[in-house]
Amino acid sequence: MxxxxxxxxxxxxxxxxxxxxxxxxxxxxxxxxxxxxxxxxxxxxxxxxxxxxxxxxxxxxxxxxxxxxxxxxxxxxxxxxxxxxxxxxxxxxxxxxxxxxxxxxxxxxxxxxxxxxxxxxxxxxxxxxxxxxxxxxxxxxxEVQVDQILDLALQLVPDAKTVGFLYNASEANSVSNLASAKEYCDQNGLTLIEGTGSNLTELQSSASVLCEQVDVLFAPNDNTVASGMAALSQIALDAQTPFFVGADSMVNDGGLGTVGIxxxxxxxxxxxxxxxxxxxxxxxxxxxxxFKDDLNIYINQSALDSLGLTLPEDIQNNERLVIVE
Incomplete structure (x- = not known):
């Protein structure tokens, strides 16, 4: 049939x-x-x-x-x-x-x-x-669920006080997500520090600086960041800075985690x-x-292990959890 x-x-x-x-x-x-x-x-x-x-x-x-x-x-x-x-x-x-x-x-x-x-x-x-x-x-x-991704970050790193936001300022989608991240940080007593770059070289420099200043790093579904995830995620891992991202594919490419479609x-x-x-x-x-419903939690197991982090039990038991090996 x-x-x-x-x-x-x-x-x-x-x-x-x-x-x-x-x-x-x-x-x-x-x-x-x-x-x-x-x-x-x-x-x-x-x-x-x-x-x-x-x-x-x-x-x-x-x-x-x-x-x-x-x-x-x-x-x-x-x-x-x-x-x-x-x-x-x-x-x-x-x-x-x-x-x-x-x-x-x-x-x-x-x-x-x-x-x-x-x-x-x-x-x-x-x-x-x-x-x-x-x-x-x-x-x-x-639509990037910034609140839910940063909620995930605080679940994995509950003592976090500073968030680094890595993006290309010329991408309208990233600027929109920056506004959402600022609002979330204001409401939750977090300090947000921006790092920008129009190409991978500039983003690598910004990421290195941010990782010395922040407790967690976050990048939305920024195309310039996504194109350089292999290099950028390694910078974060080397600095032992959890790197949360705006898309499942960015977790596949080395980011620690996201909540999304x-x-x-x-x-x-x-x-x-x-x-x-x-x-x-x-x-x-x-x-x-x-697409903003029926979202999954994506976690990169290798990054999780490298950072020495453990998933809270409620995340481990979440039926929407997707582990990327």
């Missing part, structure tokens, strides 16, 4: 997506899939997106074409990528992460845009509201939204999907 359902989905997708030009040739829609940089979080979303599209009956080169683009961490490359999608007359643009989505918004009058992994779509100027986006753009949001779910829902648009739905009528 499952195989038959997939076959019928493929047939329906083909009939909906194949169109004939005046010369009688078949036109296959192009989906532009762009990301700011290659790192585990964004790659997980991209791969889950294409897997789900296949589940929905779309076969690359048969009834859909993908144009994947990576800006190599340079925001200046994003506008060129979007211009290319305009030239190709892409059917939909998938924009992974906030800077990519902001660049894609500039062409959304011409091409429907579905963003993914944008922490604060309203604050980033992408939509009027989560419920009613208002323009030719919608998508999925990985499975990033594969973002990719799956992004594909579902693209499918709806290809079948006639308007982005302006599609609410932004915010």
């Amino acid at each position: 499952k195989a038959l359902s997939k076959l019928m989905a493929a047939i329906m997708a083909s009939s909906l997506l194949f169109g004939c030009s005046s010369s009688g040739s078949t036109e296959i829609p192009t989906i532009g899939v762009a990301q700011l940089v290659s790192h585990t979080s964004l790659n997980t979303i991209r791969d889950a997106f294409t897997d789900q599209m296949e589940e929905l009956g779309y076969e690359d080169g048969e009834n859909i074409n993908y144009d994947f683009a990576d800006a190599s961490g340079q925001t200046s490359n994003l506008n060129s990528i979007m211009s290319q999608y305009q030239d190709e007359d892409a059917a939909v643009v998938v924009a992974i992460a906030t800077p990519t989505a902001q660049a894609a918004a500039n062409i959304s009058e011409d091409i429907p845009v579905v963003f993914s992994a944008v922490s604060d779509p309203v604050g980033a100027g992408l939509v009027d509201s989560l419920e009613e986006p208002g323009g030719n753009i919608t998508g999925t949001s990985d 499975d990033y594969e779910e973002l990719g799956i829902e992004t594909a579902n939204m693209v499918d709806e648009i290809l079948n006639g739905e308007k982005p302006s009528a599609m609410s932004v999907k915010v």
Whole structure:
């Protein structure tokens, strides 16, 4: 039955997506899939997106074409990528992460845009509201649960008094999370110290300084930080500073822990939204999907052991606990 359902989905997708030009040739829609940089979080979303599209009956080169683009961490490359999608007359643009989505918004009058992994779509100027986006753009949001992550930090390091916040100040999502972290620290009698960097070298320097000043280090789902997690997490470990992060993939890459979503779910829902648009739905009528429920606790066992920390019993017994070996 499952195989038959997939076959019928493929047939329906083909009939909906194949169109004939005046010369009688078949036109296959192009989906532009762009990301700011290659790192585990964004790659997980991209791969889950294409897997789900296949589940929905779309076969690359048969009834859909993908144009994947990576800006190599340079925001200046994003506008060129979007211009290319305009030239190709892409059917939909998938924009992974906030800077990519902001660049894609500039062409959304011409091409429907579905963003993914944008922490604060309203604050980033992408939509009027989560419920009613208002323009030719919608998508999925990985709203970072800063309060719950810092709660986790205090559970593991109950004597902590200072929190280091490591981020790239040019990333709107990180600036939004900084405001949340400041509010949490003010409410809980903690001192927050910022450390910034626009590239890995600068972030490594900031991380080294912070680790001498703070009890715990925290980085949100910052793309520049995520790209350099191997080096940054080692700096924290060498300084014996617990490093809490904003995404499960950043735990996989060396961070101590987080509370959040499975990033594969973002990719799956992004594909579902693209499918709806290809079948006639308007982005302006599609609410932004915010992932903030059914969250997991992710702990890196190796980092935990290296720091000599022990999980409290209530965390050990939590059914949402995911241990990364």
